[in-house]
Amino acid sequence: MTSTSTLSRRGTGGIGPVAISAVVVAGICVLPLLVILATATESGLGVAAQQVFRPRVGELLGNTVSLVLVTTTACVVVGVGAAWLVERTELPAARWWRLALVAPLAVPAFVNAYAWVSLRPSLTGLGGAALITTLSYTPFVFLPVAALLRGLDSRWEDSARSLGLGAWGTFAKIVLPQVRPALLGGALLVALHLLAEFGVLAMLRFPTFTTAILDQYEAAFDTTAGSVLATVLMVLTALVLTGERFARGRVSLARIGSGVRVQPQRVPLGRWAGPAIVGLTTWVLLSLGVPLYAVGHWLGAGGTPILSPALLGALSSTVGLALTAGVLTTVAAFPVALLLHRRRTLLTESIERITYFASSLPGVVVALALVTVAIRWIGPLYQTPFLLVIAYAILFIPRAMVSIRAALAQAPGGLLEAARSLGDSPWRATRRVLLPLIAPGLLSGFAMVFLATCVELTATLLLAPTGTTTLATGFWAASDSLDYGVAAPYALMMILVSAPLTWLLLSNSTKDTR
Amino acid sequence: MKRRHLPAVVAVAALALAACGSGDSATGEAPLDPSKLTIYSAQHANLVDAWVKGFTADTGIQVQVRQGKDSSMGNQLVAEGDKTQADVFLTENSPAMTVVQNAGLLSPVEQSTLDQVSQQYRPSSGEWVGIAARSTVLIYNPSKISEADLPASMLDLADPKWKGKWGAAPSGADFQAIVSGVLQAEGADRTETWLKGLKENAKVYQNNIATMKAVNAGEVPMGIMYHYYWYRDQALTKEGSANTKLHYFKGEDVGAFVSVSAGGVLKASTKQADAQKFLAWVTSAKGQEALVSSKSMEYAVGDGVASDPALPPLDSLQAPSIDPFTLDGPEVIKLMTAAGIL
Numbered sequence: 001m002t003s004t005s006t007l008s009r010r011g012t013g014g015i016g017p018v019a020i021s022a023v024v025v026a027g028i029c030v031l032p033l034l035v036i037l038a039t040a041t042e043s044g045l046g047v048a049a050q051q052v053f054r055p056r057v058g059e060l061l062g063n064t065v066s067l068v069l070v071t072t073t074a075c076v077v078v079g080v081g082a083a084w085l086v087e088r089t090e091l092p093a094a095r096w097w098r099l100a101l102v103a104p105l106a107v108p109a110f111v112n113a114y115a116w117v118s119l120r121p122s123l124t125g126l127g128g129a130a131l132i133t134t135l136s137y138t139p140f141v142f143l144p145v146a147a148l149l150r151g152l153d154s155r156w157e158d159s160a161r162s163l164g165l166g167a168w169g170t171f172a173k174i175v176l177p178q179v180r181p182a183l184l185g186g187a188l189l190v191a192l193h194l195l196a197e198f199g200v201l202a203m204l205r206f207p208t209f210t211t212a213i214l215d216q217y218e219a220a221f222d223t224t225a226g227s228v229l230a231t232v233l234m235v236l237t238a239l240v241l242t243g244e245r246f247a248r249g250r251v252s253l254a255r256i257g258s259g260v261r262v263q264p265q266r267v268p269l270g271r272w273a274g275p276a277i278v279g280l281t282t283w284v285l286l287s288l289g290v291p292l293y294a295v296g297h298w299l300g301a302g303g304t305p306i307l308s309p310a311l312l313g314a315l316s317s318t319v320g321l322a323l324t325a326g327v328l329t330t331v332a333a334f335p336v337a338l339l340l341h342r343r344r345t346l347l348t349e350s351i352e353r354i355t356y357f358a359s360s361l362p363g364v365v366v367a368l369a370l371v372t373v374a375i376r377w378i379g380p381l382y383q384t385p386f387l388l389v390i391a392y393a394i395l396f397i398p399r400a401m402v403s404i405r406a407a408l409a410q411a412p413g414g415l416l417e418a419a420r421s422l423g424d425s426p427w428r429a430t431r432r433v434l435l436p437l438i439a440p441g442l443l444s445g446f447a448m449v450f451l452a453t454c455v456e457l458t459a460t461l462l463l464a465p466t467g468t469t470t471l472a473t474g475f476w477a478a479s480d481s482l483d484y485g486v487a488a489p490y491a492l493m494m495i496l497v498s499a500p501l502t503w504l505l506l507s508n509s510t511k512d513t514r
Numbered sequence: 515m516k517r518r519h520l521p522a523v524v525a526v527a528a529l530a531l532a533a534c535g536s537g538d539s540a541t542g543e544a545p546l547d548p549s550k551l552t553i554y555s556a557q558h559a560n561l562v563d564a565w566v567k568g569f570t571a572d573t574g575i576q577v578q579v580r581q582g583k584d585s586s587m588g589n590q591l592v593a594e595g596d597k598t599q600a601d602v603f604l605t606e607n608s609p610a611m612t613v614v615q616n617a618g619l620l621s622p623v624e625q626s627t628l629d630q631v632s633q634q635y636r637p638s639s640g641e642w643v644g645i646a647a648r649s650t651v652l653i654y655n656p657s658k659i660s661e662a663d664l665p666a667s668m669l670d671l672a673d674p675k676w677k678g679k680w681g682a683a684p685s686g687a688d689f690q691a692i693v694s695g696v697l698q699a700e701g702a703d704r705t706e707t708w709l710k711g712l713k714e715n716a717k718v719y720q721n722n723i724a725t726m727k728a729v730n731a732g733e734v735p736m737g738i739m740y741h742y743y744w745y746r747d748q749a750l751t752k753e754g755s756a757n758t759k760l761h762y763f764k765g766e767d768v769g770a771f772v773s774v775s776a777g778g779v780l781k782a783s784t785k786q787a788d789a790q791k792f793l794a795w796v797t798s799a800k801g802q803e804a805l806v807s808s809k810s811m812e813y814a815v816g817d818g819v820a821s822d823p824a825l826p827p828l829d830s831l832q833a834p835s836i837d838p839f840t841l842d843g844p845e846v847i848k849l850m851t852a853a854g855i856l
Binding site for chain 1: 554580581582583585586587590593594597685686687690718719720721723724727728731733754847850851854855856
């Protein structure tokens with residue numbers, strides 16, 4: 001790290017182009033938040049309060065909160081349990097189980113809901129919504145917890161056991177506290193996804209803030225009433241983020257200094273092997289088997305050709321949008337990542353927080369804000385792909401940032417320094433030395449954004465120019481009229497597109513511990 | 515980032531580029547062609563296709579269609595104002611057209627076109643014209659409820675007796691048009707009471723088709739929807755309606771409300787003559803027959819054109835007489851929001 005910091009000090013003498021671009025990007029990210037607050041309160045706080053304190057909002061709040069509580073708890077229980085089985089027991093074929101438990105990420109949640117509803121139409125309400133979202137989101141907990149369990153130093157566990165603590169006691173007192181950051185991070189992701197979820201809940205007829213905002217928009221084009229609901233949703237998002245920060249606390253079980261990490265012993269399952277395998281098999285069948293079976297079933301039953309002109313049109317629109325969004329988002333994330341990498345100041349801290357919070361906001365909030373901006377102030381942008389791509393960039397910028405920052409952290413700083421001392425301008429040095437060094441990070445960031453864009457539904461429904469159909473909206477139009485056969489090819493395409501992302505995530509998390 | 519990820523990433527990017535190269539445009543839809551007549555349509559795509567094909571074959575005028583939904587498209591036209599690229603607007607229900615008319619964005623429709631349509635299917639203002647019609651119906655599942663037990667009026671569905679017994683899709687423009695009929699016929703107070711009953715009693719579905727299929731599956735005994743979804747399904751596979759029947763309230767009940775699909779010409783259009791020609795063609799005998807043969811199962815509104823023989827004649831439905839121009843969409847949304855439905 002020392003080498004990079006010497007490079008930085010010279011690179012940021014005063015407010016350079018990097019800082020300016022980073023501030024601009026952060027400004028754009030924070031725009032939705034400001035617009036929503038301004039629109040919600042434009043008729044006065046009294047009117048806004050009236051719109052907040054009405055029975056419907058109470059009902060939506062009850063639904064949203066209970067769904068978040070039920071699903072997050074279920075995801076944590078299943079995710080941690082499965083991670084422990086896979087990483088710390090003598091479960092046969094652990095590698096394959098790991099893959100099978102992460103693979104549901106390749107099935108977008110609304111495709112999973114479509115699969116279940118098409119086979120069991122009576123699946124509705126909180127029960128159905130909690131079931132589908134738990135099946136779809138458990139990998140968010142499983143993935144980080146499994147990665148952490150795999151890398152744990154087992155010395156504390158050995159000490160605990162040698163001091164007389166039982167297997168369960170050791171798990172509760174030693175292992176759980178250590179995986180807490182990963183567990184909370186996963187739970188946070190689940191909760192944020194639930195607040196943003198539209199497709200699953202619309203299909204299962206379980207109204208939450210997100211579905212109600214879209215209803216209001218569809219019905220009345222009314223961005224004020226929608227903005228009031230969106231404000232409540234933003235408050236919920238902020239609460240979830242703060243809650244996670246508090247719960248995380250200060251865990252200090254890290255190993256200090258060098259020394260040999262002790263590879264953990266795998267626990268023999270004994271007579272529990274049977275139930276464990278049955279349990280995991282059931283889970284994989286429900287979370288992966290059902291959607292794949294349903295999509296296959298409807299592909300066969302639909303009788304429509306898979307590669308219809310409509311599907312190809314949607315595919316090309318989707319790819320076009322996703323390419324543009326991928327490039328734009330990566331370019332926008334670059335200066336922010338560079339600035340954050342160089343030095344920690346009040347400015348960089350605030351920029352980091354702002355982009356993080358803005359990107360945690362549900363897609364519907366960001367989209368609603370951009371619609372408002374376009375309709376009221378910059379009319380020509382309304383109904384343009386440009387606006388949609390901006391929404392994607394705001395929503396997905398953290399995905400690009402993570403990759404770029406990881407790459408920056410690994411890039412040796414001395415090389416850039418050498419280029420500068422040999423007379424290269426900062427820009428030339430960046431272009432010739434830094435960019436090639438972090439190119440894989442940029443590419444991986446681009447890929448993350450590209451793939452996320454391909455299956456984005458909520459913001460696309462609001463912002464796609466009339467006549468533009470993406471894979472997600474084409475799928476939605478068909479499954480909304482319960483044309484399951486017509487929807488199936490779109491579902492298949494989205495699964496195929498998402499598969500590489502899943503693989504990327506899995507190999508990233510297995511790599512971390514090597 | 516480890517180097518071994520690079521191949522995967524490059525593969526994804528290459529695949530993406532290849533897929534992109536096969537499409538015509540990188541940003542989705544090709545931009546509108548200013549030389550063609552542009553139609554913003556919220557009507558069902560197969561019906562509009564039939565009209566466009568017939569019109570172009572007869573007149574040689576090239577047409578392009580932008581597909582959308584009633585409410586958002588109507589409001590989009592208001593947002594676009596005089597900068598719109600639309601020449602013609604077609605809706606599923608008239609309230610969306612009224613929004614555009616109230617913003618002063620429509621040109622009057624030629625008298626000869628208006629004359630092709632029966633008086634009750636065009637507004638008194640003459641600023642737009644009816645192009646099709648759809649009737650409110652009560653769909654029911656005879657194995658769950660017998661015809662004799664059905665409510666006498668749609669307003670009765672607010673009675674506690676029907677709690678959980680009926681379904682509807684109140685977030686859609688179709689149902690909101692029905693509510694606007696209730697508002698027009700019964701006034702704000704009674705509409706409010708009825709909506710409160712709906713909130714208590716109705717199972718909420720995402721659209722008419724979902725309502726129909728729920729009744730068909732016996733999830734709920736009855737549903738309020740438009741007639742043509744049922745007739746279309748009956749004409750095809752009956753997959754979503756085999757176990758159901760339709761009940762018409764008749765007797766000028768609000769539940770016999772007939773919603774008018776509207777066509778209008780935008781004032782901002784630079785192709786006024788062609789746009790008027792399009793409406794004239796759609797409402798002509800030929801255009802209305804194209805509607806019938808498209809099997810959209812919506813009612814024809816052209817004078818002297820018979821609708822699909824499977825449908826009970828439009829004038830036998832005893833619909834309440836309501837000037838479609840007086841339907842107040844925004845007020846309906848307010849009432850529905852106040853009732854906690856939206």
